[in-house]
Amino acid sequence: MFRLALRTHRLTTKPTTIGRSLAAKAYSRKANTKSQMYKQMGIRAANGANASPIMEHTPLLARTPNSSSCYSTQGSRPESPEKAHGVDPEEALAKPRGSWVRLIRLARDEYGMLGGAVGLLVVSSSVTMAVPLAMGKIVDIVANKAAAPWGLTIGQMFAALGATFVVGALANTGRIILIRTAGERLVARIRSQLFARVIQMDMAFFDRNRTGDLVSRLSNDTQVVSKSITNNVSDGLRSVISAAVGVGMMVYVSPKLTCVMLGIVPPVALWAVLYGRYIKRLSRKTQEAVGDLTKVAEERIAGVRTVQMFSREQQEARRFDREVARILRLAQQEAVANGLYFGGNGLVGNLALLAFLGLGGRMVLRGELSIGDMTSVLLYSAYAGASLAGLSSFYSEMMKGVGAGARLFYLMDRAAAVDPNPQGAVLEAFSGAVELERVGFSYPTRPGTVFRDLSLTVPAGAHVAIAGPSGKGKSTLAALLLRFYDPDEGRVLVDGHDLRGLSLAAWRAHLAVVPQDPVLFAGTIRDNLLFGRPAATDAELVDALTRADAWGFVERFPAALDTYVGERGVSLSGGQRQRVAIARALLARPRVLILDEATSALDGTREARVLAGLGDLPCTVITVAHRASTLMKSDLIYVLGESGCVVESGTYHELMGRENGYFRRLMAAHAGSA
Ligand SMILES: Nc1ncnc2c1ncn2[C@@H]1O[C@H](COP(=O)(O)OP(=O)(O)OP(=O)(O)O)[C@@H](O)[C@H]1O
Numbered sequence: 001m002f003r004l005a006l007r008t009h010r011l012t013t014k015p016t017t018i019g020r021s022l023a024a025k026a027y028s029r030k031a032n033t034k035s036q037m038y039k040q041m042g043i044r045a046a047n048g049a050n051a052s053p054i055m056e057h058t059p060l061l062a063r064t065p066n067s068s069s070c071y072s073t074q075g076s077r078p079e080s081p082e083k084a085h086g087v088d089p090e091e092a093l094a095k096p097r098g099s100w101v102r103l104i105r106l107a108r109d110e111y112g113m114l115g116g117a118v119g120l121l122v123v124s125s126s127v128t129m130a131v132p133l134a135m136g137k138i139v140d141i142v143a144n145k146a147a148a149p150w151g152l153t154i155g156q157m158f159a160a161l162g163a164t165f166v167v168g169a170l171a172n173t174g175r176i177i178l179i180r181t182a183g184e185r186l187v188a189r190i191r192s193q194l195f196a197r198v199i200q201m202d203m204a205f206f207d208r209n210r211t212g213d214l215v216s217r218l219s220n221d222t223q224v225v226s227k228s229i230t231n232n233v234s235d236g237l238r239s240v241i242s243a244a245v246g247v248g249m250m251v252y253v254s255p256k257l258t259c260v261m262l263g264i265v266p267p268v269a270l271w272a273v274l275y276g277r278y279i280k281r282l283s284r285k286t287q288e289a290v291g292d293l294t295k296v297a298e299e300r301i302a303g304v305r306t307v308q309m310f311s312r313e314q315q316e317a318r319r320f321d322r323e324v325a326r327i328l329r330l331a332q333q334e335a336v337a338n339g340l341y342f343g344g345n346g347l348v349g350n351l352a353l354l355a356f357l358g359l360g361g362r363m364v365l366r367g368e369l370s371i372g373d374m375t376s377v378l379l380y381s382a383y384a385g386a387s388l389a390g391l392s393s394f395y396s397e398m399m400k401g402v403g404a405g406a407r408l409f410y411l412m413d414r415a416a417a418v419d420p421n422p423q424g425a426v427l428e429a430f431s432g433a434v435e436l437e438r439v440g441f442s443y444p445t446r447p448g449t450v451f452r453d454l455s456l457t458v459p460a461g462a463h464v465a466i467a468g469p470s471g472k473g474k475s476t477l478a479a480l481l482l483r484f485y486d487p488d489e490g491r492v493l494v495d496g497h498d499l500r501g502l503s504l505a506a507w508r509a510h511l512a513v514v515p516q517d518p519v520l521f522a523g524t525i526r527d528n529l530l531f532g533r534p535a536a537t538d539a540e541l542v543d544a545l546t547r548a549d550a551w552g553f554v555e556r557f558p559a560a561l562d563t564y565v566g567e568r569g570v571s572l573s574g575g576q577r578q579r580v581a582i583a584r585a586l587l588a589r590p591r592v593l594i595l596d597e598a599t600s601a602l603d604g605t606r607e608a609r610v611l612a613g614l615g616d617l618p619c620t621v622i623t624v625a626h627r628a629s630t631l632m633k634s635d636l637i638y639v640l641g642e643s644g645c646v647v648e649s650g651t652y653h654e655l656m657g658r659e660n661g662y663f664r665r666l667m668a669a670h671a672g673s674a
Pocket residue numbers: 207443445446450468469470471472473474475476477
């Protein structure tokens with residue numbers, strides 16, 4: 001079934017190409033010499049006029065590392081300080097992106113709801129603002145035996161006031177429901193958009209940013225932002241309405257008293273602006289600190305086995321405490337700022353009240369003002385004063401939102417270092433031939449060069465192995481083929497096309513990589529396999545597991561394919577995880593399969609069974625391996641050396657036959673250490 005499916009795969013690989021590459025591969029296993037293999041693959045001999053890239057490269061590769069023209073630059077440049085704590089250096093250099101206008105625009109899909117809420121707010125605020133006037137009238141009715149306004153009886157006046165309050169309460173209820181709903185919808189939308197952005201970021205981004213910080217942005221920052229433009233805007237508008245109506249009514253009742261009370265506005269406004277700016281800075285720092293805290297918690301809980309293995313629970317608890325203390329310090333700074341701000345405001349308000357009572361009392365005594373009017377102005381000024389405080393807290397909350405928003409906008413705006421080129425070419429008939437042409441590469445977070453002038457060719461359908469000492473770039477090759485990174489120099493070619501010209505998603509569909517420590521997702525074995533190809537049937541799952549020598553143990557689990565594998569696949573052994581990951585890769589029907597020490601946890605017999613299961617696959621297989629048993633099965637081996645380029649290439653027997661050859665010494669060292 002699986003084989004049938006492979007044949008009908010949508011990749012319309014030319015039958016002749018497959019046939020030729022398979023025949024070449026089959027033959028090459030029997031062939032004793034490299035020249036026979038190349039000949040069969042249709043590649044001309046090394047000394048021919050039109051030698052293939054492999055053969056052009058061979059004389060260089062045949063040199064020992066000392067004689068190689070490649071020279072080591074690894075670590076030659078000073079390493080950039082990698083991010084250990086706090087902000088991604090790239091982000092720190094990015095221009096500030098948060099502005100309140102942009103923040104408000106985030107909520108454009110909720111403008112309707114927010115508009116409705118504003119309408120209801122006007123109703124409820126109008127009701128609230130009618131209270132002081134009504135109070136003043138009641139005081140005058142009681143103190144001066146004045147008549148109720150508009151010819152109403154006192155009973156009717158109380159009934160009308162009661163009805164007005166009910167309308168106000170209903171409007172307030174509606175406002176709160178609309179605002180909360182708009183806020184939650186906004187959080188949900190920003191989270192979805194942000195996650196979709198983050199999951200598409202290039203690997204350099206993930207090298208710099210840690211999971212916990214990104215999770216914190218998705219959970220905390222989104223909430224701060226949403227609150228600042230829903231609840232906060234609503235409260236701010238209520239303050240604006242209260243302040244405007246309050247001041248208007250004060251002017252209407254007594255312009256003279258109003259002037260005294262308005263004298264406090266300029267200092268309070270200045271105080272509020274200073275406070276808001278301070279809070280904005282503090283908010284950004286707090287969000288970063290919360291990000292770091294989440295980072296530490298996430299990493300240490302995920303790695304709890306290692307923590308306990310080294311009995312480092314206390315140490316890690318202390319590390320967490322340090323992060324908690326950092327947030328606490330920032331919260332304390334905010335508390336002090338808060339206290340000073342509101343304490344100062346209260347003092348100014350009370351001093352203004354004293355001035356008001358002095359002047360107002362004198363006016364009442366002189367008969368310039370009734371007690372009821374003085375009561376009204378007093379209540380309106382209390383409302384207006386509270387609104388001023390509300391306005392400044394609106395400003396500081398907005399600034400908090402701008403601070404948190406900057407962290408979100410950075411993610412939304414960041415251009416991918418690797419262009420996914422969605423309009424790029426799609427290789428419908430990809431043969432599986434891969435070539436690296438004079439590739440130079442260093443990781444963006446670590447300038448020391450990994451590859452310099454690296455060239456190698458992997459013929460279609462061949463089984464090629466990459467060998468070399470640890471840390472010389474074997475896994476990096478897979479990363480370049482996946483376009484997790486683009487080379488700094490040179491090109492990666494597939495069927496002669498530069499990878500950068502291809503649609504990234506379409507290209508990756510041709511490729512499957514199984515790393516040494518593959519990650520399985522929390523779920524069942526079936527869920528994990530279907531990740532490779534969601535439409536696969538059970539028979540195809542079993543076939544892929546059989547090829548990966550995994551069906552034997554899966555079948556014996558009581559729940560078989562429906563066995564839960566735990567987070568990152570922890571409830572499987574390392575070897576079982578590797579084999580399930582190989583099966584998952586096979587289900588993706590790749591034209592190029594990269595096994596990056598993907599069988600390292602298996603014993604020799606099991607590894608041989610897995611490799612035998614892959615033997616007749618119509619795809620190019622690139623294996624990163626140290627073991628002689630794996631390397632022996634390859635048609636061609638490229639050996640990466642100290643110099644960041646290929647130092648030798650050939651079949652296993654050719655390379656082992658070289659007196660004092662690099663590969664031979666490498667294998668001897670490996671055998672010695674094994
Ligand atoms: N994401 C990364 N960011 C920065 N440097 C990296 C990254 N991944 C690998 N490196 C560095 O690049 C170099 C090559 O690493 P790579 O993993 O390709 O080596 P390798 O040959 O596969 O090693 P091994 O045999 O130990 O698996 C190493 O010096 C490594 O420290």
